[in-house]
Amino acid sequence: MLESQKRIMLVCLIALLTFSHAALAAVTLRLGTSQPPEGGFYGDTWAQFARFVEEETNGEVQVKVHYSGALTSNERELAEMVQTGAIDLAGVAHTYILGWAPSMKIFDLPFLFTDHAHVRQVFNSPVGEFLRNETLDDGVVTLALMSAGFRSIFNNVRPINTVEDVRGMKIRSMESPVYLTFFRALNMLPTPMPSSELYTSLQLGVVDAGENDPASVISWGWVDVIKYYSLTNHTYCPQVFLMNKARLEGFGPEIQEGIRRAGRRAAEYQLDYVERAWDDSLKQIKDKGVKVNTIADIKPFQSAVEAIYVEYDPIIGNNLIAQIRDLGR
Numbered sequence: 178m179l180e181s182q183k184r185i186m187l188v189c190l191i192a193l194l195t196f197s198h199a200a201l202a203a204v205t206l207r208l209g210t211s212q213p214p215e216g217g218f219y220g221d222t223w224a225q226f227a228r229f230v231e232e233e234t235n236g237e238v239q240v241k242v243h244y245s246g247a248l249t250s251n252e253r254e255l256a257e258m259v260q261t262g263a264i265d266l267a268g269v270a271h272t273y274i275l276g277w278a279p280s281m282k283i284f285d286l287p288f289l290f291t292d293h294a295h296v297r298q299v300f301n302s303p304v305g306e307f308l309r310n311e312t313l314d315d316g317v318v319t320l321a322l323m324s325a326g327f328r329s330i331f332n333n334v335r336p337i338n339t340v341e342d343v344r345g346m347k348i349r350s351m352e353s354p355v356y357l358t359f360f361r362a363l364n365m366l367p368t369p370m371p372s373s374e375l376y377t378s379l380q381l382g383v384v385d386a387g388e389n390d391p392a393s394v395i396s397w398g399w400v401d402v403i404k405y406y407s408l409t410n411h412t413y414c415p416q417v418f419l420m421n422k423a424r425l426e427g428f429g430p431e432i433q434e435g436i437r438r439a440g441r442r443a444a445e446y447q448l449d450y451v452e453r454a455w456d457d458s459l460k461q462i463k464d465k466g467v468k469v470n471t472i473a474d475i476k477p478f479q480s481a482v483e484a485i486y487v488e489y490d491p492i493i494g495n496n497l498i499a500q501i502r503d504l505g506r
Contacts, residue, residue, distance in 0.1 A: 183292075193337060205239045206424070208228070208266040209248040213363070217396035218325045218416070219268065220450040226443035233435035238428070249371055259419045260317050265421050268323060272353045274417055278311035278319070280419075283497050285355035286489060287482045288475070290413040293452050295505040296324065300415075300444075304500050316422045317374045320440030323416040323447045323460070325390045326455065329409045331399065333379065333385035334472050337407035339478045340364075348386040349375045355489060359411070363481045390414065391458035393493045400462050409478065418444065 203367050208226075212219045227240035244265075249255060252269035259267045270280045283289070290296050299305055300322045304434055330337055330348070330485040337343055350356045350367035360367040368384055372393075378384045379402040387399060388411070394400050418440055463469050471477070490498050 180243045192405050197479035203237060203239055204428075206265040207239050208240055208242045208268075209258065210242065210244055210268050211246045211255065211265045212268070213251045213396065214244045215282075216244075216392070218390060218454070219323075220318065221290045221325070222443055222447040222450065223268070225446050230436060233439045234432050236434075240437065241372065251371065253463060256317075256419060257394075257423050260315060261271065262399060262421045262424060263378050263408055264421075266317060266320075266418070268416050270325065270351070271415050272351045272356075273352065274312060274317075274342045274419070277315040277317060277472075278308060280311055280493055280495065280497060281308055281415075282355050282489065283308075283501065284415050284500070285353045285359070286413045286485060287359050287414060288479045289428050289498070291505045293324075293326075293448075296413055296415075297448060298504045300448075301502055302504060304497060304504070307495065307497075312417075312419070313422065316421045318420045318425050319417050320420050320437060321418040321444035323418055323444050324417045324451045325393060325414040325416055326451050327410040328388050328390055328409070328414050329407060329449040330341050330393060331385055331403045331406040331467070333402075335384050336468060338472060339410065340481055343386075347384045348388065349358050349378060349384045352472060355485065356412075358485055358488070359482055363478070364486060367450045372397060372476065375399060375401075379403060390451075391462060394456055395458055395461055400465045400467060403467055406462055406467050408471045409475070410470065411478070433473075452461055486501075 202495050203283045210219065210223060214224065225244045227242060230240050232239050248258065248264060253273040255267040256269045256273050271284055275281055291396070305322060309322065312498060313318045330343070332346060334346060335342055340363060344363050345364065345366065345367060347366045348360055350360055350369050352369045356366050370378065375387050376398055379387065379399065394406065425436060428436070459469060486498060
């Protein structure tokens, strides 16, 4: 064999061994979500997060995303899978981790947040840091707070313009005790159930109403089984981006910080997406024939639930309600 051929073979062998070593060295994290790869309130955030992680760790860590409930569509189960280490990462509604982060009940209080800018201020404030740190004792790191946007009421009975319009409506509720108290304060009849059961329940008349952000109304298909969507904008529902604490701490400091940076970048990307998608989502709902209306005077709704603040201020504690209100001024 010619000397030049030997050198070429040697170079190829070294390249192959180097590639194989890099492939073996790369760690793949598993991320579970109930949402689709595009659309909804995440858009393509998880694909972007996977890209951010690869960038921030110089390819040493990769992310495999399991979309559309491929692991489970029950977000409580996704959170528990992160806690046990069955998966590494998940994005879930905050209501499913209230046992780990009880102060996150703050997000369930009606009419506390004024707009998207106010929410960003809270997320990036000491209040946001305090809330993120609450999960640490349960073996879970909250990498970031994300957003499902403001929630409003949809139903099959009538447009909602006054407090009297909701009296007696059977409404699907999350399991949060604050939500149950909120709906009862409006003389509604809350029925706790998973989001996955709401479509059929609306079809069959088990409930009259539900409530969620515009993107979710589309992505869950509820737009096809409702008549009215009234923009009460009563609560702001964050999503929590969770990672197994032991898994994160199993990496060296540089990789840990790279993953955290990727999480922060993904959160900013997702918040921007939700704000851009708001008007487009409402247009899609209207195009489906659903009657969308704004509430001309929201003050009677606010007055009806004022007692909730008095009840939950000592429960939530840490002066969080006052801090959030101050940030909104």
